[in-house]
Amino acid sequence: MRLPPSTLTLPSSPQQSQPSMARRYAAVRAATEALARPLSAEDCCAQSMPDASPVKWHLAHTSWFFETFVLEAHESGFRAFDPAFRVLFNSYYHGVGRQHPRPQRGLITRPDLATVRAYRAGVDARMQQLLSQPEVPGDVLALVELGLQHEQQHQELILTDVKHLLWCNPLWPAYQGTAAAVVAEAIAAQDTAWRRLEGGLAQIGHDGEGFAFDNETPRHTVFLQPFEIATRPVTNAQYLAFVQAGGYREPAHWLAEGWDWRRAQGLEHPIYWRGDGECGQGGGPGGWSEFTLTGERPLHPAQPVVHLSYYEADAFARWAGARLPTEAEWEVAAAACAGPAGCVDHPADADVLDDGGRLHPRPAAPAVGADPFQPMGGEVWEWTQSSYAPYPGFAPAPGAVGEYNGKFMVNQYVLRGGSCATPPGHVRASYRNFFPATARWQFTGLRLARDAR
Amino acid sequence: MRLPPSTLTLPSSPQQSQPSMARRYAAVRAATEALARPLSAEDCCAQSMPDASPVKWHLAHTSWFFETFVLEAHESGFRAFDPAFRVLFNSYYHGVGRQHPRPQRGLITRPDLATVRAYRAGVDARMQQLLSQPEVPGDVLALVELGLQHEQQHQELILTDVKHLLWCNPLWPAYQGTAAAVVAEAIAAQDTAWRRLEGGLAQIGHDGEGFAFDNETPRHTVFLQPFEIATRPVTNAQYLAFVQAGGYREPAHWLAEGWDWRRAQGLEHPIYWRGDGECGQGGGPGGWSEFTLTGERPLHPAQPVVHLSYYEADAFARWAGARLPTEAEWEVAAAACAGPAGCVDHPADADVLDDGGRLHPRPAAPAVGADPFQPMGGEVWEWTQSSYAPYPGFAPAPGAVGEYNGKFMVNQYVLRGGSCATPPGHVRASYRNFFPATARWQFTGLRLARDAR
Amino acid sequence: MRLPPSTLTLPSSPQQSQPSMARRYAAVRAATEALARPLSAEDCCAQSMPDASPVKWHLAHTSWFFETFVLEAHESGFRAFDPAFRVLFNSYYHGVGRQHPRPQRGLITRPDLATVRAYRAGVDARMQQLLSQPEVPGDVLALVELGLQHEQQHQELILTDVKHLLWCNPLWPAYQGTAAAVVAEAIAAQDTAWRRLEGGLAQIGHDGEGFAFDNETPRHTVFLQPFEIATRPVTNAQYLAFVQAGGYREPAHWLAEGWDWRRAQGLEHPIYWRGDGECGQGGGPGGWSEFTLTGERPLHPAQPVVHLSYYEADAFARWAGARLPTEAEWEVAAAACAGPAGCVDHPADADVLDDGGRLHPRPAAPAVGADPFQPMGGEVWEWTQSSYAPYPGFAPAPGAVGEYNGKFMVNQYVLRGGSCATPPGHVRASYRNFFPATARWQFTGLRLARDAR
C-alpha cells in the first residue's frame, strides 16, 4: 500500500463502547512504541529509499492523523502541538495542505526523537481526555477506530522500512536480538497440495460486520471458473529451485516489463538473499543465507519465500506451470475455510503484536488429516494477479478523511492474507493490500493457482 | 499496444482460400506503402521518442515478420535478404535472438529507404510465389493471416508515430495536404445521452468466427451490475470545459500517480493542443487549436477529444461525476447494438484505409429516432478502467510466434473500439488494445459510464 | 576540496617537538568534538546530499586516518578497533581497499554515535601512547601533523555540511544559539577600493617554512601583467544589486555552462537567501534574509556575500566590469601585505576555533589611513579564475598517503584565503583550496580583479 486509501464505511463499522475504545487506543498506541524500542534515535531518523519512511516519521505521522482528523475537529479549545507539524507529517493529503517532500523525510533531524515522543504523549493525553467525556458521538468513535487501523498499517511499515534500512548497512545489523534458533518442522516442499473450488456465482467484499476499509466494499457478485489453489505459500526451497534452474536468466518466464526491470538492476535472486559467492555467512542450502530482522541466517527451506516483487512472483508461477490467483479466487478460497474467523489465523481479539517469531514468516503447519481447507494468510502477503481497482458501485466518501478514496487505484496489484508483521486482528479475508509491481521490501510472497483440470 | 501480443488461435481462425489470401496480402502490403508515400526519406528515418519507431523501421519490421516466421520456415531454399536484418528489425522476440536497442532505431540511416523498399519488394515476390503453390497448408495460411493483422497494427502506428514526430518540429508541418475544410455537423455537446444495460451474466471474448488475437480468448462468462454508458465519446467541447474549469490544477480529480505525472511534466492540457498564449494560430473556441496530421486547425467542439492519457481520461470522468467503463461493460454494450457486425462501424470487407477524413476522428452522427443503440468505435480508442490481464483459461500458444503471449499483461490498460487510423476490418467488439497509463500519442479518447441509477 | 589531496612535503615540514605535538594533537581533536557538541545523534547521522557527509562520518573518518596511516604502521601489536571500519570510513583511498558508497553514508546508523565517540577515544589514547614514547621518528611526527591538518579540513566541512542539512529542514533550525545581534560597522558598498600591483616576474607556492600540502609546491616563477585587485570581498549589498538588476535573467553575464546550470535549477539568487515572496521572515534590504548557522537573519549589507558557485561569482564579476583574479595574482597580492604572517588574519598560533562570530563571515574592517594593503582572507574562500592544476615540477609522493596526489586536478577551480569556518592557523597565502564550479555549500565568495589601467 502506498499508504492507506483509508475511509471508514460508517454503516458497516461496529460501534465499540467508549471504555473499550479508550483501552484499545492505549494498546494500539503502545504497540507502536514497542516496535521502536529496540532502535536508537539514529535508526529512527534515517530513510533508506523514497518508498520507505523513517521510524520517527511513522511515530509522528500516526499522531498527526489523530491530531488533524480527530482533535482539530472535536477537541474544544484545540491548539496544535506545533503548527509546523501540519506540513511536516502530512503524508499525501492535499486537502489538508502542503506536504514535506517524501524523499526528504530522512533529513528531518529536528524535531528530534524525544520531541516526537512528547508529541505522541501529548496527543495521547488529549485523546484519552476526549474519550473520557460522556457521550462521545458515534462518528467520532468511528474516526478513532479509523486512526487505529491506520496506525496498525504503519506498524507493519515500521518493520519493513527499518528492515530495508538495516540491510543497506554493509554490517547487516539485527533489528532485535540474535536470530533465535528456528525449529522448523520438517515439511518437504512437495507437501504442497491443490485445493479445488467449483467457481460459479460468488460474493466477495466486506460483509458488513466489523471494521473494513472502504475499498473492500460494496460486497458484490462475481462469476468464477472452476480453479485450484495451493494449500500453502511457495517455500524458499521451491523458489531456490527456480533460481538454481536459471530462472533469472530466461526471459520466457517473465513479463516483458519484469524482464527489463530485472535486467536493468542485474538481479539474480530475491532481495535480502545472499549466495555463496557474495561474502555472506551462508549456511543454508547451496550456501544461501537471508537477511532478517534478527540478522543473517541460513535460508530455511520450509519457510515461505518472502520479499518478492510481483514480477518475480509471476515469473515463478509461470515457470512452475501455474499462475497467480485473482483476488476473487483468493477470497472465495479463504471464505471456504472452516471456522468462524475465516482463514486468517490471527486471533481476532488481540491488539498487540506478540513477541518472538513474528519477525519472520513461519513454515506452514503440517496438514491435519485429509482436510485441505487450512487457514490462509498470516505469514506473507500473497500477490494476486488482480490490478487494484474499484469494486462495482464503489463510491468515495465525502470530506477530508475520505478525500482520496480511489486515488491509488492504478498500476498497483492486490495482495491478500496478511504477513507475520501484520498486527493480529488487523487482517480479514476481504482485506485488500496493494503495492506496485516493483515493490519487494514488504513481506510479500505468493500462493499458486491454476485452472481446474 | 506495446507491439502486438500476437498469436492466432488456430481453431477459431477461418481459412481464407489461397487466391483470396494472395489478393488480401497484396492489398494490405500496398496499404502500408501508401501510408509512407507522403513522406520523405528523412521523415521515414527519424524517431521522436523511444515509444515511437521510424516509419522505415515499420516498413522493414513488418517484412521481417513474414521473412522470419513464414519464409524461413516454409520457403524451400530460403536465403535471408540480408542476415543483419534479423537483429536490426526484430522488435522484441527473444526467441529469434538479439534486438537492436529500441531507442536507437532512428540512427539506422543504413539500410536506406530505397533498400528497405527493395526488401519489401523481395519479400512480397517470395510470398506471392509461396502463395501460388498448390496446396498451401492451413497453418501457413494462418501464419500469413497473422502477419497481415500484425501489419495492420503497424499501419496505425505509422500514423501515430509520424504525427508525434511532426509535432516535435516547431514548424508543425502536415503529414498530408492542408487541413481540408471540416464540415462538421452541428452537434451540441449536451446531445450525449446515456444508454442503460441491465447487467447480470454475460459472455465476452471472441466468439469463434473470423480472426482474433489470442488475448481475446477464451470467450467466458462474467457477471455485471446494471450500468449506463454514454452514446458517444467525450467531445472537445466537453473536455475543454474541464480544462477551463481548472481541471489540471485540482488534485482531487486525479489519481495520485496521475497527478504526480501531470505535475512533473507541467501539463495544462492535452498533447497536440495549443492555447491562446502559446503562439499557435488559434481559431477554435477560446483561441484553442490542435495539431493534426493535416496541420494545425481550430479545435472542433463536436469532434471526439483525442490523445488523452489514461490519467487524463480518468480525471475527466471523475470531474464529470462518472467513470470509465470496464472492458466487459464496453463489450457487452457494443454487442447490444443492432446489425450483424456489432457496433464497429467500419465495413468489415474493406482492406485499405480510405482517404480523406480518416486522419482525424469525426464528430458523432446525430441520433436517429429514439434508438440509443448507435454503433460504438471507429473514431477514437476508448480507455477502459480495466487493467490488461489474461482471460480465465487463457493459455499461451507454444512455439516462436506465440512465445510471448501474455508478456505485456501488467501495468497496461485496455482500450476498445478502434480509431480513425485503424484499418477498416481490423477491429471488432472483442478486440483488446492496450497501452500504459501515460501513453497519449495514440488516438485515445474515452466514453463515460456510470452505475445504473 | 573534494577531500584533501594530502601529502606532506617532508623537506619543508617543520618538526614539532614530541611534547608540543602531543598537546597539539589533543587540542585539534578536542576542537573537532566541540563542533559536534551542539548536535544530536540524529543531526550527526543524516546526509543531505552526496557532496556532504554526516558529522558522525567526519568524526570517524578523521580517526580512521590516524588508525590507518599512523597506528597500523607504527603501533606495536596493532589491532583494529573494528575491522569493518576500514571499509566503512575510507573516503576514497583505493590503495587502502574498498569504500562504502559515498551517497549512502547517511544510512550508517550503526555504529551509533556513542560507538564512534568510543572509537575516537580509543584512537586518541593509543596515539597519545605512541607520542609519549621516547624518540618518535620524524616521519611519524610528520604523518601525525598531516593527520591534524587533514582533521582541520574536516572541521570546516562539519560546519558546511551541517549547515546544508539544517537548511534542508523546512524549519530552518539553528546549529547553535540564536543569531547574536550582529553589530556591523557601517561600511558602504562603494568603499571598495582597488590596489594596484605591477606584475612582472614573481614567485608563488609554499616557501619552505612550516607545513604545506604538496599541491602548494614547488615554489616557482610566474610572469604577471600589471593588475588591480579589490581591497575587500564583494558584499551582500553589492551582490544584491546584481540580483535586483536582473542578473539572474540575462545570459550575457554568464558562462554558457553557468547559464544552463542556473536555468536547469531555476535559480534566482544564492542558496541560503530568501526573498520577500518566499515565506521567510525577511527583514533585510528588500525583504531579503539569509539562513546561517545561527538561524535565519536579515541579509546584512556589509557582510561578504557567501555560498556562491564559481558560475555566480564569475557572472557577478562580468556584470561589474571586472573579473576573478588568477590564483597567482591573488597570492602575489596577499604576499604584498604587511606583516610576517602574510595577509591571512588568523593568529597563526591558535589551534582551536574561537567561539561566537566565527560561524559567519564578518564585514570588512574600515580601511586604516591610506594604506590599501589590508590583510586578505579569513572571511570567505575567494574563487579565482584558475583551474586547479599541478604546479610545474609537481611530483606525487610515493606510498599510501600520497597515492592520489594529483587525482583531483581536473574540472575544479582554486579558492584562496580561508573562511570564517577555517580553523585558525590552518590557512596561509599559498594554500590552495578547490571545488567544482557548481559547489556553493562552502563558505565561498569572491574578490574582484581587473587589468591595470
Added chain:
Amino acid sequence: MRLPPSTLTLPSSPQQSQPSMARRYAAVRAATEALARPLSAEDCCAQSMPDASPVKWHLAHTSWFFETFVLEAHESGFRAFDPAFRVLFNSYYHGVGRQHPRPQRGLITRPDLATVRAYRAGVDARMQQLLSQPEVPGDVLALVELGLQHEQQHQELILTDVKHLLWCNPLWPAYQGTAAAVVAEAIAAQDTAWRRLEGGLAQIGHDGEGFAFDNETPRHTVFLQPFEIATRPVTNAQYLAFVQAGGYREPAHWLAEGWDWRRAQGLEHPIYWRGDGECGQGGGPGGWSEFTLTGERPLHPAQPVVHLSYYEADAFARWAGARLPTEAEWEVAAAACAGPAGCVDHPADADVLDDGGRLHPRPAAPAVGADPFQPMGGEVWEWTQSSYAPYPGFAPAPGAVGEYNGKFMVNQYVLRGGSCATPPGHVRASYRNFFPATARWQFTGLRLARDAR
C-alpha cells in the same frame, strides 16, 4: 570546441581583396558540400547524441551565419529565406533570439535536405552579389572571413559527427569507399624521441599577422621551466600497450573523476576500437580493429592513437611516467620548428580538403637526420593539460557576433595542432581548440611532455 567562440580581431585580421574573397568564399562553401556528397538525406538528418549535430543542420547553420550576421546587416532589401530558420538554425546566440533545443536537431526532417541545399544556394548567390559590389567595406569583408573560418570549423564537425553516427549503426557502414590499403611506413614505437626546450620568458598568442580568433589574443609573455616534449604523438602501439597492461583497471593511473567516468560507462579501451572478443573482424595486433570513416580496419600500430578523452590521455601519460604539455609549452615548441609556417604541416594556401588519406591520421614521417624539430600538428588534436581560460588582457568584442566571446571558458581543456580532418590553412601554432574532458568523438590524441632532467 562546443562551437566556435568566434570573434575576429579586427586590427590583426588581414584584408583580402574583394575578388580573392569571392573566390575563397566559393571554394570554402563548395568544400562543405563536398563533404556531404557521400551521404544520403537520411544520413544527413540523424543525430547520434546531443553533442553531435546532423550534417543537414551544419549545412544550414553555416548559411544561417552568413544570412544573419552579413546579409541581414549589409544587404539592401534583405528578406529572410525563411523566417523560421532564424530560430531553427541558431546554435547558441542568445542575442539573436531563441534556439531550437540542441538535443532535438535530429527531429527536423522538414525543411528537407533539398530545401537546405536551396537555402545554401540562395545565400551563396546573395553573398556573391554582395561581394561583387564596388567598395565593400573592410568590416564586412572581415565578417565574411569570420564566417568562412566558422564554416571550416563545421567542416571538421561534419566528419566527426557523421563518424559517430555511423559507428552507432551496428553494421559499421563506411562514410566513403572501402578502407584503402594503408601503406604505413615501418616506424617502431620506440622511435619517439624527446626534444628539449629551455623555458624562460616566452611569448605566446597570435602575433598579429593573418586571421585569428579572439581567444588567441592578446599575445603575451609567459615564464616556462625547462621541459621536454615528444617528437611525435602517441601511437596505437604505445596506447595498446597501456590497454594490455591493464591500464583501464588500475585507478592509480587515473584522475579521480576520470576513473569514475570510466567505471560508470564500463570502458575498457578507446571508443571505435574493437577487440578480439567483441565480434569485430579484428586483424590488427592482438585482434584489435578500429572503426574509421572508411569502415573497420585492423588497428595500425604506427598511426597516432585517436579519439581519446582528456581522462584517457592523462591516464596514459601518467602510466608512461610523463605528463601532458601545457598549451604554452606546446606553442613554444611548435614555434621552435623550422619554416615560416610554424610547425603545422598543412599547406597554408589550400582551401579544400584533399581526398583520400585525410579521413584518418597518418603515421609520423621518419625523422630526417638528427633534427628533432619536426613539424607538430596536422594528424590529431593534442590534449594539453591547460584549462581553457582567457589570456591576460583578453577583452570580449562588443556586438552580436562577439557577444559570447569567453562564454565557454570553464571546464574545458585546450587542444592544439589540428587533425587530419581540419581543413588545410585553418590551423596555426596559436590556434586554441577546446572540449570537455569527456569528449572523445573528435580526432583527439596526445603528445607526451616531461620536466627537463
